[in-house]
Amino acid sequence: MKAFGFERADTPAAAAAAAARTPGAKFIAGGTNLLDLMKLEIETPTHLIDVNGLALDTITPTDDGGLRIGALVRNTDLAADERVRRDYAVLSRALLAGASGQLRNQATTAGNLLQRTRCPYFYDTAQACNKRLPGSGCGALDGYSRQLAVIGGSAQCIATHPSDMVVAMRVLDAVIETVAPDGETRRIALDDFYLAPGTTPQRETVLRPGELITAVVLPPPLGGRHVYRKVRDRASYAFALVSVAAVVQRDGSGRVAIGGVAHKPWRSDAADAEIPRGAKAVAARLFDGATPTDDNRFKLTLAERTIAAALVDTEEARS
Ligand SMILES: Cc1cc2nc3c(=O)[nH]c(=O)nc-3n(C[C@H](O)[C@H](O)[C@H](O)COP(=O)(O)OP(=O)(O)OC[C@H]3O[C@@H](n4cnc5c(N)ncnc54)[C@H](O)[C@@H]3O)c2cc1C
Numbered sequence: 598m599k600a601f602g603f604e605r606a607d608t609p610a611a612a613a614a615a616a617a618r619t620p621g622a623k624f625i626a627g628g629t630n631l632l633d634l635m636k637l638e639i640e641t642p643t644h645l646i647d648v649n650g651l652a653l654d655t656i657t658p659t660d661d662g663g664l665r666i667g668a669l670v671r672n673t674d675l676a677a678d679e680r681v682r683r684d685y686a687v688l689s690r691a692l693l694a695g696a697s698g699q700l701r702n703q704a705t706t707a708g709n710l711l712q713r714t715r716c717p718y719f720y721d722t723a724q725a726c727n728k729r730l731p732g733s734g735c736g737a738l739d740g741y742s743r744q745l746a747v748i749g750g751s752a753q754c755i756a757t758h759p760s761d762m763v764v765a766m767r768v769l770d771a772v773i774e775t776v777a778p779d780g781e782t783r784r785i786a787l788d789d790f791y792l793a794p795g796t797t798p799q800r801e802t803v804l805r806p807g808e809l810i811t812a813v814v815l816p817p818p819l820g821g822r823h824v825y826r827k828v829r830d831r832a833s834y835a836f837a838l839v840s841v842a843a844v845v846q847r848d849g850s851g852r853v854a855i856g857g858v859a860h861k862p863w864r865s866d867a868a869d870a871e872i873p874r875g876a877k878a879v880a881a882r883l884f885d886g887a888t889p890t891d892d893n894r895f896k897l898t899l900a901e902r903t904i905a906a907a908l909v910d911t912e913e914a915r916s
C-alpha cells in the first residue's frame with residue numbers, strides 16, 4: 598500500500614473543502630471497498646478524509662412524506678429501520694441480500710453507491726483495464742465476461758455496477774443530495790448519477806472533484822408489493838449475476854429495475870408499462886439494443902426468468 602495523508606472532517610463543508618485542497622484526496626467512510634482497493638494499489642489516494650465524524654447518520658422524514666437517509670447510515674441500520682421495512686421493503690430486502698452481516702454493519706449508504714465494479718480484470722493489475730488505467734485496453738472484451746454487462750457498455754468497457762442497494766433505490770426513484778467544496782448543494786436523480794462508460798470508463802458518476810454525498814432522499818411511499826430477487830453463483834457472499842427489484846400495485850401496474858446487467862441499475866418507463874403483459878414483454882423492452890458477449894448472453898434469459906419469478910411473487914402477495 599502506498600503512503601497517504603489522513604485527516605478527520607467535522608462538517609460536510611469542511612470535508613468537501615479538504616478534498617478540493619488536496620489533489621488525489623478521497624473520502625473514506627466504512628472503508629470496506631476503498632481499503633481493499635488501496636491494498637491492491639488499484640486506488641492510490643494521496644490523502645484520506647475520514648467522514649465518519651460528520652452528523653450524517655440519521656434517517657429523517659421529509660416534508661412531503663418521504664425519507665432522507667444520511668450518507669453515513671450503515672447498511673444494517675437502513676435495512677432494519679422500521680419505516681424502511683414497512684414502506685420501502687424492496688430496499689430493506691436488497692440490502693439484506695448484499696455482502697455479509699459484518700460488512701453491512703460497516704458499509705455506508707454513500708460508500709455503497711460509490712463502490713467500484715467487481716470486474717475481475719479491474720482487480721488484476723497485470724491485466725489491461727481502461728477503467729483502472731485509461732487507454733490500456735479492456736481485458737474483459739476479449740476475455741472472460743460472464744459477470745459483465747449486456748447493455749449500456751461500450752467498446753472500451755462492459756463493467757457492471759455491483760450494488761444491490763442501488764437497484765432498489767432506482768425502482769423507488771431515489772435522489773442523491775451533495776455538497777460541493779464551494780458550499781453549493783445539488784440534488785441528482787439516481788438515474789442521472791452514473792455515467793455510461795463510453796470512451797471514458799474511468800469516470801463513473803457525475804460527481805465533481807471534492808463533491809461529497811450528504812444524503813439519499815426517497816419520495817413518499819409507493820405502496821404495492823415489494824420484491825427483491827437476486828440470482829448469484831452461491832447462496833451468500835456473492836454479487837448478483839442478475840437481480841430484480843419490483844414494486845407492483847393491486848391493479849397490476851408497477852416498476853422493475855434490474856441489477857447485474859449494466860453500469861447502473863437498468864430500468865425504463867416503456868418496460869414498466871409492459872408489466873401487466875408479463876416478463877417476456879418487460880424483458881423485451883428493457884433489453885432492446887442489448888449487446889451481450891458469448892459468455893454472458895445467458896443473462897438475457899436469466900433476467901427474463903427472474904423478472905417472471907418476481908412478478909409471480911407480487912401476484913401471490915396480492916391475491
Ligand atoms: C466480501 C465483500 C462482499 C460484498 N458483497 C456485496 C454484495 O453482495 N452486494 C453489494 O451491494 N455490495 C457488496 N459488497 C460491497 C459493500 O456493500 C461495499 O463495500 C460498501 O457498501 C461500501 O461502503 P463503505 O462505506 O465501506 O465505502 P468506502 O469503502 O469507505 O468508500 C467507497 C467509495 O465511496 C467514497 N465515499 C464514501 N463516502 C462518501 C461520501 N459521503 N461522498 C462521496 N464519496 C464517498 C469513497 O471515497 C470511496 O471511493 C461486498 C463487499 C465485500 C468486501
Ligand code: SF4
Nearest residue numbers: 716718726735754755
Ligand atoms: S470491462 Fe471495464 S472494468 Fe472490466 S476490464 Fe474492461 S475496462 Fe476494465
